[in-house]
Amino acid sequence: MTIGPVITDGNYQGFLEQGRRGYLGMFESAEDRRESKTFGDLGIPLIKESDWDDIIDELEKANATLHQMCKSLGLPCLDQDGTNYCWVNAPTHCAEMVRLLETGRVFSYSPASVGSPIKGFRNIGGWGSQALTYMRENGINLAEDWPANKISRSYYTDDNQEKKKAHTVAEYFVLESWEERGSCILAGRPTADGYSWWSHEVCGVGIVKKSHDLIIRNSWGMDWGDQGFATLTGSRKQSTDSVAICALKPL
Amino acid sequence: MRAMMAFLCLLWSSAALSGAAEPPQLRGGNNAAVGETIYLDVSGEPPFDASKTIGDNLASFAKWVTITKVVASSPDGPAPEIEPDVQIKFSFSDTSLAWDMRVKFTPRVNGTHVIVAAVNSDLLLHRVEVGPVVPPQPPGPTPTEAPWDSPGLTCLILQESQSLASLPTAQRAIFSSDRVHKWLTSHAAKLADGEPGYRIWDDDSDDVSGAPDVLRKAYAVVKAKAQPDQPTIGISNGKTGFVGPLPATIDETLKLLESFQ
Numbered sequence: 403m404t405i406g407p408v409i410t411d412g413n414y415q416g417f418l419e420q421g422r423r424g425y426l427g428m429f430e431s432a433e434d435r436r437e438s439k440t441f442g443d444l445g446i447p448l449i450k451e452s453d454w455d456d457i458i459d460e461l462e463k464a465n466a467t468l469h470q471m472c473k474s475l476g477l478p479c480l481d482q483d484g485t486n487y488c489w490v491n492a493p494t495h496c497a498e499m500v501r502l503l504e505t506g507r508v509f510s511y512s513p514a515s516v517g518s519p520i521k522g523f524r525n526i527g528g529w530g531s532q533a534l535t536y537m538r539e540n541g542i543n544l545a546e547d548w549p550a551n552k553i554s555r556s557y558y559t560d561d562n563q564e565k566k567k568a569h570t571v572a573e574y575f576v577l578e579s580w581e582e583r584g585s586c587i588l589a590g591r592p593t594a595d596g597y598s599w600w601s602h603e604v605c606g607v608g609i610v611k612k613s614h615d616l617i618i619r620n621s622w623g624m625d626w627g628d629q630g631f632a633t634l635t636g637s638r639k640q641s642t643d644s645v646a647i648c649a650l651k652p653l
Numbered sequence: 654m655r656a657m658m659a660f661l662c663l664l665w666s667s668a669a670l671s672g673a674a675e676p677p678q679l680r681g682g683n684n685a686a687v688g689e690t691i692y693l694d695v696s697g698e699p700p701f702d703a704s705k706t707i708g709d710n711l712a713s714f715a716k717w718v719t720i721t722k723v724v725a726s727s728p729d730g731p732a733p734e735i736e737p738d739v740q741i742k743f744s745f746s747d748t749s750l751a752w753d754m755r756v757k758f759t760p761r762v763n764g765t766h767v768i769v770a771a772v773n774s775d776l777l778l779h780r781v782e783v784g785p786v787v788p789p790q791p792p793g794p795t796p797t798e799a800p801w802d803s804p805g806l807t808c809l810i811l812q813e814s815q816s817l818a819s820l821p822t823a824q825r826a827i828f829s830s831d832r833v834h835k836w837l838t839s840h841a842a843k844l845a846d847g848e849p850g851y852r853i854w855d856d857d858s859d860d861v862s863g864a865p866d867v868l869r870k871a872y873a874v875v876k877a878k879a880q881p882d883q884p885t886i887g888i889s890n891g892k893t894g895f896v897g898p899l900p901a902t903i904d905e906t907l908k909l910l911e912s913f914q
Binding site: 448457467471591 | 814815816817818819822823825826827828829830831832834835837838848849851852853854855858859860861863864868872903
């Protein structure tokens with residue numbers, strides 16, 4: 403079953419200007435991409451696409467798909483509001499979902515605490531891997547310490563830099579095929595997917611049974627789509643690049 | 654005839670159990686002394702079917718194939734002996750067979766032992782208190798039956814993120830189950846930060862320095878007993894607990910957790 407608005411090859415242009423975007427690409431250079439671990443490097447087993455329907459069926463019956471979990475446990479989507487930080491919002495929401503899986507608790511993180519130091523406190527687009535690398539090396543602040551969309555030097559304090567360290571990404575890896583993306587999602591890890599056609603990065607959180615369309619979660623607020631969820635179909639679901647966060651530093 | 658096999662896994666067939674009138678049970682005494690052997694009855698075995706030949710009945714019995722495991726969670730120290738004990742009796746008068754299955758259990762250390770049998774979709778638990786509990790001998794550490802000191806129920810599940818895709822879907826669903834998270838959120842002890850004392854962590858987490866003390870202790874215990882590529886659950890309520898393989902389903906996990914409530 404699709405969720406939220408269905409974005410197709412025929413209607414996608416209507417979604418281009420609905421909200422702020424800012425995705426320049428996942429990797430600024432081929433070298434950046436080569437330096438990142440891949441699904442294959444880590445020896446993660448694939449789930450064959452021919453097995454997906456049975457898995458989706460079982461997860462849905464158990465109310466245990468990622469999107470069902472977000473709704474049941476009350477994890478809201480992000481709202482990048484007036485910022486061009488989709489390239490931070492997508493991995494940030496992935497991190498929030500991983501924390502939800504680890505603790506059952508809703509952690510609200512601040513994309514601005516990652517994007518602003520990277521971009522010199524300017525509201526401009528960026529590369530997805532920049533956000534992930536920063537989150538791995540420095541961490542991310544809770545929104546209670548650094549408001550989610552506040553691009554301001556006043557929050558770049560020693561105290562906040564120290565607090566960030568409790569919320570670092572332990573590792574992320576690159577997904578190189580549709581089957582890897584589906585395997586990751588069905589294994590219970592959201593993906594951060596960049597789309598050049600959309601100049602936008604969002605989270606991949608589910609697969610639709612039979613059609614294998616992609617359920618995404620956007621960062622345009624809870625009023626967009628179904629609590630931020632929508633469905634990408636056809637060639638729209640083919641991302642330019644995708645990554646996944648394995649785990650965060652235990653808390 | 655009596656057959657014994659010295660291993661921890663006790664297997665029997667789901668097909669064989671399908672004709673059982675009642676759900677399987679694990680019953681027996683709850684007390685024992687170190688070195689004393691007690692027997693626990695496993696009910697739910699397939700009944701003798703007079704419409705079949707002796708050979709078919711024996712074959713059915715022999716096919717007590719397996720999805721069921723029996724393990725013992727025990728305090729630190731020498732491992733207990735646990736093995737199936739099977740008896741088959743032949744009646745010459747009506748050429749019938751009767752059989753019985755028991756679990757032979759011999760503890761080697763004092764404390765609370767929990768025998769866990771997973772039979773089809775049922776998770777059977779049986780607690781055996783082995784005593785007397787030796788009073789603490791100063792200046793050594795106080796013996797504890799709990800896997801770790803805990804201010805109430807705390808739980809830690811370790812899983813290997815990179816192996817998630819290899820797990821059976823029903824087991825993988827435990828991690829994202831709202832029922833499991835909601836149960837733990839409402840029943841786990843509130844720690845110093847006011848948050849529930851449970852976590853699901855990657856089993857190769859290098860740095861747990863940011864976690865609450867009780868969960869860091871739990872990590873050391875559960876990590877030491879974790880099996881490669883197999884999720885492990887640790888539960889402590891401060892008095893007793895369990896560290897062993899994560900059950901196969903959401904329902905079995907909740908049943909296990911509830912037994913330590």
